[in-house]
Amino acid sequence: MTRRAAVIGCIVFLLPWLLLDSSHAAAPKTRGLKADIAFPRDSVTTPAPAAPKPPCPHERRLKRIFYYVFPPLAILLAVLGGWLWVVWRRMRHTTVDLRNEILRHKTLMDTSLDAIAIINQDHKILEANRCFAERLGYTPDEIVHLHTWDWDAAMSEKEIRENFADLSKTRTVFETRHRRRDGTTFPVEISASGAIIGGERVVYTVSRDITERKRVEERLRMTQFAMDRASCSILWVDSQANIIYANDMACSFMGFSRQELLGRKIFAIDPDFTPEEFLKSNAILFQEGSTIFESHHIRKDGTTFPVEVHANYFEYGGQFFVCAFDHDITERKCAEEALRKEVSRHKILMNASMDGIAMINTDYRLIEANQRFAQMLGYSSPEEIVGLHVWDWDANFTEEQQAREHFSKIGYDNVVFETRHRRKDGTVFPVEVSISDAQIGEEHIAYTITRDITERKRAEEYISQFAQMVDNAPSCILVHDMECRMLYANQRTFDTHGYSAEEFMALNVQDVDVPESAKLIAARMKKIEEKGQARFEVRHVRKDGTMFPLEVYAQKITWIGLPAVLSICSDITERKRNEEELRKLNEELEQRVARRTAELEARVKEVEQLNEAMVNLAEDLHRTNERLERTAAGLEEANQELEAFSYSVSHDLRAPLRAMDGFSQAVLEDYGRRLDETGRNYLERIRTAAQQMETLIDAILELSRAGRVEMISQEVNLSALAMQAADDLRHAEPDRRAEISIDPGLRCRGDENLLRQMLANLLENAWKFTAPRGEEARIELTTLTDAQAAAEGRSGRTVYVVRDNGVGFDMHYAAKLFGAFQRLHTREEFPGTGVGLATVQRIVRRHGGEVWIQGAPDQGATVFFTLGSA
Numbered sequence: 080m081t082r083r084a085a086v087i088g089c090i091v092f093l094l095p096w097l098l099l100d101s102s103h104a105a106a107p108k109t110r111g112l113k114a115d116i117a118f119p120r121d122s123v124t125t126p127a128p129a130a131p132k133p134p135c136p137h138e139r140r141l142k143r144i145f146y147y148v149f150p151p152l153a154i155l156l157a158v159l160g161g162w163l164w165v166v167w168r169r170m171r172h173t174t175v176d177l178r179n180e181i182l183r184h185k186t187l188m189d190t191s192l193d194a195i196a197i198i199n200q201d202h203k204i205l206e207a208n209r210c211f212a213e214r215l216g217y218t219p220d221e222i223v224h225l226h227t228w229d230w231d232a233a234m235s236e237k238e239i240r241e242n243f244a245d246l247s248k249t250r251t252v253f254e255t256r257h258r259r260r261d262g263t264t265f266p267v268e269i270s271a272s273g274a275i276i277g278g279e280r281v282v283y284t285v286s287r288d289i290t291e292r293k294r295v296e297e298r299l300r301m302t303q304f305a306m307d308r309a310s311c312s313i314l315w316v317d318s319q320a321n322i323i324y325a326n327d328m329a330c331s332f333m334g335f336s337r338q339e340l341l342g343r344k345i346f347a348i349d350p351d352f353t354p355e356e357f358l359k360s361n362a363i364l365f366q367e368g369s370t371i372f373e374s375h376h377i378r379k380d381g382t383t384f385p386v387e388v389h390a391n392y393f394e395y396g397g398q399f400f401v402c403a404f405d406h407d408i409t410e411r412k413c414a415e416e417a418l419r420k421e422v423s424r425h426k427i428l429m430n431a432s433m434d435g436i437a438m439i440n441t442d443y444r445l446i447e448a449n450q451r452f453a454q455m456l457g458y459s460s461p462e463e464i465v466g467l468h469v470w471d472w473d474a475n476f477t478e479e480q481q482a483r484e485h486f487s488k489i490g491y492d493n494v495v496f497e498t499r500h501r502r503k504d505g506t507v508f509p510v511e512v513s514i515s516d517a518q519i520g521e522e523h524i525a526y527t528i529t530r531d532i533t534e535r536k537r538a539e540e541y542i543s544q545f546a547q548m549v550d551n552a553p554s555c556i557l558v559h560d561m562e563c564r565m566l567y568a569n570q571r572t573f574d575t576h577g578y579s580a581e582e583f584m585a586l587n588v589q590d591v592d593v594p595e596s597a598k599l600i601a602a603r604m605k606k607i608e609e610k611g612q613a614r615f616e617v618r619h620v621r622k623d624g625t626m627f628p629l630e631v632y633a634q635k636i637t638w639i640g641l642p643a644v645l646s647i648c649s650d651i652t653e654r655k656r657n658e659e660e661l662r663k664l665n666e667e668l669e670q671r672v673a674r675r676t677a678e679l680e681a682r683v684k685e686v687e688q689l690n691e692a693m694v695n696l697a698e699d700l701h702r703t704n705e706r707l708e709r710t711a712a713g714l715e716e717a718n719q720e721l722e723a724f725s726y727s728v729s730h731d732l733r734a735p736l737r738a739m740d741g742f743s744q745a746v747l748e749d750y751g752r753r754l755d756e757t758g759r760n761y762l763e764r765i766r767t768a769a770q771q772m773e774t775l776i777d778a779i780l781e782l783s784r785a786g787r788v789e790m791i792s793q794e795v796n797l798s799a800l801a802m803q804a805a806d807d808l809r810h811a812e813p814d815r816r817a818e819i820s821i822d823p824g825l826r827c828r829g830d831e832n833l834l835r836q837m838l839a840n841l842l843e844n845a846w847k848f849t850a851p852r853g854e855e856a857r858i859e860l861t862t863l864t865d866a867q868a869a870a871e872g873r874s875g876r877t878v879y880v881v882r883d884n885g886v887g888f889d890m891h892y893a894a895k896l897f898g899a900f901q902r903l904h905t906r907e908e909f910p911g912t913g914v915g916l917a918t919v920q921r922i923v924r925r926h927g928g929e930v931w932i933q934g935a936p937d938q939g940a941t942v943f944f945t946l947g948s949a
Contacts, residue, residue, distance in 0.1 A: 194267075194286040199279060202227040202239060214288065216260030232258040243282070257286070266293050312376075312386070312405035318398060320345045320357050332407060334379035348377050364392035364401060376405065384409050435510075435529035440522065443469045455510075455531060457503030474499040474507040497532070509536050554707060555629070555648035558638055561608075562924050563588035563600060566638055575650065577622035585897065585917070587924075593618045593626055603633070607644055611635045614704075616651070628655050632707055647707045654696075661693075740766050790830040790925060797825040797834065797879070801860050804839040808846045817849060817856035825862065825879070827946045829926045834946075837922040840915040841881045841942055848885030848940065858883045863943075876945045884939040893932055919944070 194211035196204050204223045212222040215230050228236040233255040250272040256264045267286045274281055306313055312329035314322055325340040333340070333348060346352050351374045363370055369391045375383045389404040429436050435452030437445055445468070448461040456472050458464050470476035475498050494514050499507045513528045549556055550570040557568040565584050573583050576591060588600060595618075606613045612634040618626050629648040636645045743766045751759055798821055805819045819842075827834075842858065849856035863871065863878040871878060888896070897920040916932075919942075923930040927947045934940035 191285075194288075196222075196284050196286070197276075198227060198282045198284060200243070200281070202243065205276075205281060211286070214259075214286075215257065230257050230259075232256040232264045254289070265290050312403075312407070314340075314345075314403045314405065316345050316401045316403065318361070318400070320354070322348075323400075329405070332378070332384075332405070333376055339379075349374055350377060350383065351375055360390065361392075361399070361401070364390060365399075368392050373408070385412055432528075435527075435531075437527045437529065438517075439469060439525040439527060441524075445469075446524065452529060455502075455508075455529065456500065472500050474501040500529070508533050511535075552710070553649075555650070556646070556710075557648070558636070558643050558645050559588055560638070560641060560643050560925075561604065562927070563604070564921065564924055566643055572648075575621075575627075576619065582622075591619045593620055604644075607633050607635050617648075619648075627652050632704060634708075647710070649703070649707075654700075790833065792828055793831060795827055795829050795831045795834050797827060797838065798823050798860075800831070800835045801825075801838050801842065804835070804842045805858075807839070808842060815846075815850070816854040817846065817852075817858060820857070820859045820861075822861045825860070827877070829946055833922045833925065837919050837944075840919050844915055844942075845881060845883035845885060845940070848887075849883050851886060852884060856884065871943065873945060879944050879946070880941060881944075882939065882941045887934045887936045887938045887940050889936055890934065893934075896932055897930070 191208055191210060194208065194214050196207040196211050199205050203226055207219065207222045209219055212219045215222065217225070226236075227239050228234070231239060234242070250270070252268065252270045254266060254268050257267050258264050266289050268289050269287075270285045272283050274283055307327040309326055309328055312332050313324070313326040314329055315324035317323050322340050322343050322345060325335075325337055327337075330337050330340060340348075345357065346354065360370065360372075369389065371387065371389050373385060373387050376386050377383050385408050386405045387408045389406075391402045391404075393400055393402060429449035430451075432449055432451055435449065435455045437448040437452050440446050445465055448464055450461060453459065453461045453464055456464060464472075493516075495511065496514075497509065497511050500510050501507050509532050511530045511532045513530075515526045517524050517526045552569060552571055555569070555572040555575050557572050558566045560566055564587055568580075568583055570580075573580050576583060578586070592600065603613060603615060612632070614630070614632050616628060616630050618628050620626050628651050630651045631646050631648045633644050633646045636643055743762045746754075747759060747762050754762070801821045805821065808819075809815070838860075842860075845858045849858060859880070859882045861880050861882070863873075863880060865874070868874060868876060868878045897916045920930050923944050923946065928945040930942065930944040932940060932942050
């Protein structure tokens with residue numbers, strides 16, 4: 080097109096001259112012409128020349144225009160056409176170059192292994208390559224609609240906006256995390272630089288996935304950390320015996336810094352090593368690959384310590400290296416020395432023991448015994464009894480077969496049992512034997528400790544007789560703690576009040592006092608606390624509702640390590656009746672004084688006799704009280720013995736129960752195929768009964784401990800204790816799904832261990848009875864509002880609530896739930912011992928609180944409790 084413009088310009092430039100030349104050519108030219116052809120004069124007449132035509136004014140103007148206007152216009156058009164042609168040529172080359180550059184840019188972005196993106200000032204993607212889109216889980220069309228904060232997981236929108244200005248000005252390399260479309264994140268390294276496109280400032284980002292690099296770095300850090308934190312010293316030594324690496328433990332062992340150790344010769348820290356020894360050990364390592372030997376190392380302060388060296392050969396980069404793992408064996412050396420000393424001490428301890436100690440081999444033959452064991456059997460030295468068999472001194476065995484059958488049943492691993500031993504003179508005495516399995520070298524032996532329990536058996540007999548005497552005492556004897564909870568009562572107390580033992584022990588002193596007497600309990604307890612004893616009269620209420628008077632002598636004692644009150648109560652119904660008759664008689668005498676003065680003198684003697692009888696009665700009562708005081712003192716001593724006896728009984732009961740369970744299992748395993756289904760069923764029942772009995776013993780001891788353990792009052796986080804108990808329940812039954820909601824920040828003052836036990840029992844109870852609900856089971860620990868607490872009659876106190884949506888219960892049986900061994904369901908329906916809520920009640924009362932329960936069948940249960948005052 081520019082070429083056409085140039086041609087047109089030239090034509091316009093030459094057109095005036097062409098027109099002028101043509102006009103001149105058309106005019107006749109006569110001047111100077113000669114006739115080339117001669118015409119005959121006769122035939123041709125030569126015309127006369129015409130006169131010249133005068134020029135026209137319009138013609139002259141047109142000529143001027145042609146001469147002065149068209150030439151500059153033609154030049155201008157020619158120049159303009161040439162310039163347009165040059166511009167077109169440049170634009171054409173520029174367009175081709177730009178198209179090629181865009182093609183190269185697109186090819187580079189699509190083939191790049193790094194993610195590339197161009198981000199504008201609105202933090203949106205102007206362009207991104209396929210790698211960037213695929214790495215984030217998008218298509219290239221979807222990625223251009225995202226903002227920077229949609230994929231950057233490390234910075235918020237505010238931080239990205241604040242940092243954009245810095246990124247668009249300078250080139251920056253940094254690490255961050257990107258978020259994929261599915262929400263997963265991964266680490267990246269970004270190189271960001273600013274640029275201007277079309278007057279708009281943008282940021283070019285090149286991001287590289289550094290997940291593998293991070294893994295490698297993490298492995299390197301973990302390897303370095305493991306080596307630096309290894310429990311043994313690690314040294315790397317080159318072929319010239321130079322230390323090239325030492326871990327932290329090596330520096331700690333020898334007291335050097337790492338810089339001080341690196342570059343040192345191995346001979347500088349190991350006095351047992353010489354260059355010759357080093358060369359020999361290298362030769363061994365080259366052949367075997369590794370070796371173990373003992374040596375010594377020198378600390379920085381000059382002291383030495385023994386080490387066990389595990390040296391390993393390896394080659395890297397064509398060079399030979401030794402990696403040595405050095406273990407400080409100072410303790411092992413000391414242990415070996417201590418073992419040598421222990422052998423000698425063993426002899427001393429055996430001979431110094433007050434119990435008989437003996438070692439028996441698998442043939443039931445005595446191989447070693449101390450002096451005490453020999454004396455028990457009536458021998459002068461242990462050498463006399465070495466070689467005897469068990470049936471030679473155990474009076475329960477008359478032959479070898481009985482002994483073998485007995486020990487095959489009870490085993491040898493930590494078994495305690497009672498038996499009778501026979502002395503040299505034939506007399507027998509009771510003993511308690513503790514037997515343990517041990518191994519000396521390759522030989523199994525039974526290690527027995529024998530204690531003469533003759534005196535203990537006498538004491539047990541005495542305690543049994545004393546307990547029978549207390550039960551048959553004519554007075555009511557009971558023990559309660561300082562919160563008036565029952566701890567002990569004799570049979571007379573149960574019979575007098577009309578309760579069974581279980582019912583009475585679940586009561587409180589306030590439960591058996593008439594309301595008028597219950598108001599004075601605090602004053603009586605304060606008097607007992609201050610003076611140690613008190614005497615007063617009360618009226619108690621029997622189970623059938625009848626009331627009767629009692630005279631009580633109360634004394635402060637210690638019961639199983641806890642302060643308690645021993646009360647000896649005498650029924651004074653008859654005395655009160657006599658006093659009432661006497662009062663009525665006196666009133667009658669006073670009324671008769673006015674009208675029967677004469678009869679008064681006659682009755683004075685009768686009154687004096689009656690008074691004398693009353694004095695005698697009072698003296699008898701005084702002597703009775705003195706006997707009761709002596710009985711109380713004896714009872715306190717007996718209570719201490721009963722405490723030890725209870726632990727002994729629980730211990731002695733467990734041994735036969737474990738034996739029953741163990742031997743039943745052994746019979747099932749060894750002879751199960753010989754028994755029919757009924758026989759195996761009987762053995763399974765025996766095992767189940769033994770395990771149930773052991774569980775009941777544990778429950779009784781737990782209930783007992785809850786009432787006698789010493790309380791340590793402190794600030795307790797109930798929410799944390801409840802969460803721990805809930806975690807234990809979930810861990811015990813990981814397949815069980817239940818919603819457990821615990822209010823945070825529940826605090827109180829009390830004994831942490833007892834409160835942990837109480838919350839564990841309550842949550843375990845709710846967990847158990849919500850099992851039929853499946854995944855809909857809900858358990859909640861919260862507190863009542865002030866209005867709700869006031870509605871429950873506990874205004875001003877914090878009322879804690881444990882609520883569940885379990886099977887519930889009938890409120891008709893609510894009073895029985897806190898009694899020991901009280902159950903509303905069978906063990907097949909819900910397992911348990913029946914003492915959980917009784918333990919909860921005892922712990923709550925020890926904290927000065929109260930506990931009650933509400934519920935309905937199939938509507939869950941709610942346990943309320945308070946702890947102390949508001």
